Each structure stands twice: as structure tokens, then as C-alpha cells.
Amino acid sequence: MSAGALPPQPLCSSQALAEGGPAVVFEVRYQGQQQQAFAVRVAGQPRAYLNRCTHVAMEMDYPRGQFLDDSGQWLICAHHGAAYDAATGACAGGPCQGPLTSIELSEQGGQVYWHPQGALQPVEF
Template sequence: MTADRIPLCSSTDLTDGGRAWAFDVCYRGQTLRAFAVRYQGQVHAYLNQCGHVAMELDFKEGHFFDDSGCRLICSTHGALFAPDTGACLGGPARRPLIKVGVSEEQGRVYWHTAPDLHAVAF
């Protein structure tokens, strides 16, 4: 099975360390929120599920970076994650964030389906 590329947003919608772009995915049969951020020029995307408790990270929608702009932070108990890998850098989370494949081409950002990750059927 090949991955599909699904248009997500314009490249200019994501600024380094700035607001995320939220979207819905179907992960293992469950509809979940996901988000894309830009960090050090590159776009990264993750399921919006903390590695501590299955809660969304953002208290205020679209805000995932801590004050340094260098780490993603869970608003519930303060776990910190690397924006480029999703690895847990501190706090109570034991698991990394679950990555969603993305690419950027000609001013557009796309997310990629995977065997357990699909577009939400409407």
C-alpha cells in the first residue's frame, strides 16, 4: 500500500516556533486531532496526544511551543517534547509523540497516510 499525500496548508501558514496547523486523522480506526509545526525551517507533524495520558497537548488551540520556542509542551502536566523528533525531553510522559509524515513542495504542506493512519472519511 502506498502512502497518499494529503494537502494540509500553505507553507506560509507555519512560522518557525509559531502557531500549529491542526487537522483530523483516522489513527487505528479512531478519529484524532493532529498538528503540524515549523521548527528550524522544517515542518513536523504529530498526533495531538500526550505521551503521558491520552490528552491533547494544547490548552489554547494551535499553541504547542513553550516560551523558548524550542520545545513542545503539554499544557496538562508540562511534559516537554522535541519539535523535530517528538522525543520526550522531560516531565511525566514516558512515550514520544506519534509522528505523522509530512512534506513540503512548491509552497504547500502535505501530510502522508500510513498503514495505520488515514484521512477521515466524511
């Protein structure tokens, strides 16, 4: 970790991210603005992304925390149907205009952490 870099931030327990289950939604600062992000478990691995469709910059979930299709392979924007690969965030179909912004996660001791870096920082209270 470089000087001034923030340590990994606790996100949730490992059990809270069930394979194919609802996402854990959390707040971050991205490029100086407070935004929503989400974490899901895909093929046993925790993955996280900003909750912003690349087609139209709006939150993708409706109802809250529901991103995955029934197969658990695709993240679907509830508004216009853009589809993203859940494991990579890559645009897979529909009107998306590139990949989702990914957030680095790690898992240790039954806890999932997200890693601040660059323009992606914790919300200050």
C-alpha cells in the same frame, strides 16, 4: 507508492506554518479512531504529530494550536507539563512515557502535505 496507498494529503500553505508560531491543527484517523493532529515549523522544517500526550492520552494544547514554548524548541503539554523535542517528538522531560506519534510531512511548491501510512489515514466524510 504501493497499490492501494493513498497519495499525500494537502495540509496547508507553507506560509501558514511560521517558525515558532501556532500550530496548524487537523483531523486524522489513527487506529480507526478520529483524532486531532498538529503541524509546526521547527528549524525551518515542517513537523507533525498526533495531539496525544504519552503521559495521559489527552490533547496537549491550550489554547488550541499552542504547543511550542517560547524558545520554539519544546512541545509542552498544557495539562501536566510533559515536554517533547519539537524536532523529533522525543520525550524530553516531565511525565511523558515515550515519544509522540509522528506524521510524515513533505513540502513542495508552497504547500505542505501529510502522508497517510499504516494506522494513520485521512478522515472519511
